[in-house]
Amino acid sequence: MFSHILIVTLILGTALAQLPPKVIKMKESLSKELQSIPEVVSKHRSNHAAQLETNARVHQLFNEFIEQNQHGLDAVLRVLQLIDHDLENVIQDCVRIFDIESLQSSNRIFVNVTKPLLDQVERLCQIVTENRIEELEASLEQVERTAGWYREQLDQTLKDIAVILSKLEDSSFSTRIQSKEVQMLDHLSSLNFSLLEPIEQNFTNYFSKWISGYRNFTLAIPEDFSEEQPDVSNLFDFLDFLDNETSILQGELHEFLEFWFSEIKEVVLAISNGTEEVVGFLKEKLLDDLLDGNSELKCAASYLQLIDPAILDMFNGFYQCVEFEEEMTKAFHQVSSVLDSTDKVITFLMRSYLSCAKVVAEFDEFTLDDCLLGMDELLEQTQEFVEHKTSEIYYHVEDALIFNGVMIEACLGNKLRESVLSFGKQVQQYYSCNGVQTDGPVMLPMF
Structure with missing residues (x-):
């Protein structure tokens, strides 16, 4: 030209x-x-x-x-x-x-x-x-x-x-997610310890107290009494039962919390991984749109700036669902309460035995058999009480964990719906920026 x-x-x-x-x-x-x-x-x-x-x-x-x-x-x-x-x-x-x-x-x-x-x-x-x-x-x-x-x-x-x-x-978003993940897992581990440690200490203290009561009883009875005598051996068998019952309960509580920690850890990791996948998907979608000519540069840049804070808010919302410290503390506080009730019964039993031992030692006309008349029945009733209470502890903790699991699932579902709606509106704004008309909030494919 x-x-x-x-x-x-x-x-x-x-x-x-x-x-x-x-x-x-x-x-x-x-x-x-x-x-x-x-x-x-x-x-x-x-x-x-x-x-x-x-x-x-x-x-x-x-x-x-x-x-x-x-x-x-x-x-x-x-x-x-x-x-x-x-x-x-x-x-x-x-x-x-x-x-x-x-x-x-x-x-x-x-x-x-x-x-x-x-x-x-x-x-x-x-x-x-x-x-x-x-x-x-x-x-x-x-x-x-x-x-x-x-x-x-x-x-x-x-x-x-x-x-x-x-x-x-920028890798700071990933770093923040990973940091929060480590923080949550450390918190769970610490909570695991804080729930078990006082209960284990209670088990130890109570059993030491019960053994001490048994020793005081054996020291108070006349020397010609032996541990093979029915009244003495019955009490010893009862203590052996207590040792076995509390050991089993301790083991079950350990297993409960280890299983629960494992389940919650999976939820935490799933939230972290899922969050990073969502961020990756959204950024990839924006960049593909830009490269394919389906997005203006200003729209891609503007929306990219919104992704990290919006996803981080969603992420923190999900993590709120696994902050169950208060509920779990209540459940294990009930364990301590049941142990206290059990201790009162056993303490009464030990005092009865010790009282009889002292009476027999001071008054020749009283025999231990006479004094402990009816104690066998009390031992049996106490054993049934302990069995009932340990079962109560077991099922109470189990129910608390199941209920907490249902609450977490419901909470996550609710947060997910909120996130879908929130992001749907933001994606709609992104499309509007590019001159694309939509009928309403746009649902993200990964949800």
């Missing part, structure tokens, strides 16, 4: 008029403004090697834009530098200067941001080569306006690119 005009112009030998000072001043001001841009743009070039294919394509898209923008800007500056008082060089150089591949670029960022300025400068060249000097000032003013628009667009584009690149390279 320009070559034909150039030949015609040279053949005709048209003389070029002098340019008005206003045009020269405008051109110099515009050149100065545009010359400051390359240094700013070059800072946004990405030199990081991306690990994921999508990330690599995004880096390539941005670097391609920055490179093509630089080529286009160089061409614009060369044209402005050529415009002198007599325009002697402009006719011959405008066509050559604008013979750049960038003009045919399919890079959407370049097309949206830089191409409009190049189009205006190309029209300016056409006016110059056709020697339409009377239109030059108006054309240069249009270039100046477009350059101002271009600078605004470029500044915003570079900010959006910086946001997206920072999100691609």
Whole structure:
């Protein structure tokens, strides 16, 4: 197009008029403004090697834009530098200067941001080569306006690119998730210990107390009594029963809490892994949309900034569902309460035996058999009471764990529904930003 005009112009030998000072001043001001841009743009070039294919394509898209923008800007500056008082060089150089591949670029960022300025400068060249000097000032003013628009667009584009690149390279979200996960697991482990430790201490203290009562009884009875005598051996058998019953109960409580810790740990890990998968999915979706031309750069950058805090809020909401310390403390407090009741019965029994032993030792007319008359029945009743209470402890803790599991499941389900609705609204806003109309909140596929 320009070559034909150039030949015609040279053949005709048209003389070029002098340019008005206003045009020269405008051109110099515009050149100065545009010359400051390359240094700013070059800072946004990405030199990081991306690990994921999508990330690599995004880096390539941005670097391609920055490179093509630089080529286009160089061409614009060369044209402005050529415009002198007599325009002697402009006719011959405008066509050559604008013979750049960038003009045919399919890079959407370049097309949206830089191409409009190049189009205006190309029209300016056409006016110059056709020697339409009377239109030059108006054309240069249009270039100046477009350059101002271009600078605004470029500044915003570079900010959006910086946001997206920072999100691609930022691992702080993952670090925060992992830190919270470790914190929760440490808390669970600590809770496990804090629940069992006082109960085990109670078991130890109570059993030591009961053994001490038995020893006091055996020391108080006459020396000619032996442990093989029915009254003494029955009490010893009862203590052996207590030892066995409490040991079994301790083991069962240990197993309960170990199982519960394992189950809750799986929930915690599932929340952490699921959260990171959601973040990965959302970011991948945004970047794919950007690469496929289905999203504007500003929309992708804006929504990327919203993802981490929104997901983190969802994440913390999920973790609130496994903060069951209060309920579990209540359940194990009941264990201590039942142990206290059991201790009262056994303490009464031991005192009865010790009282009989002291009476027999002081009064010859009393026999131990006479004094302990009915104690066998009391032993049997106490044993039944202990069996009942240990079963009560077992089932109370089991029921508490089952109920807590149901509560956690219900809580997670509720939080999930809230998250789906919340993210559906945000995704709808993202689509609206890109000019896509939806009938309502958009449900995310992974939910």
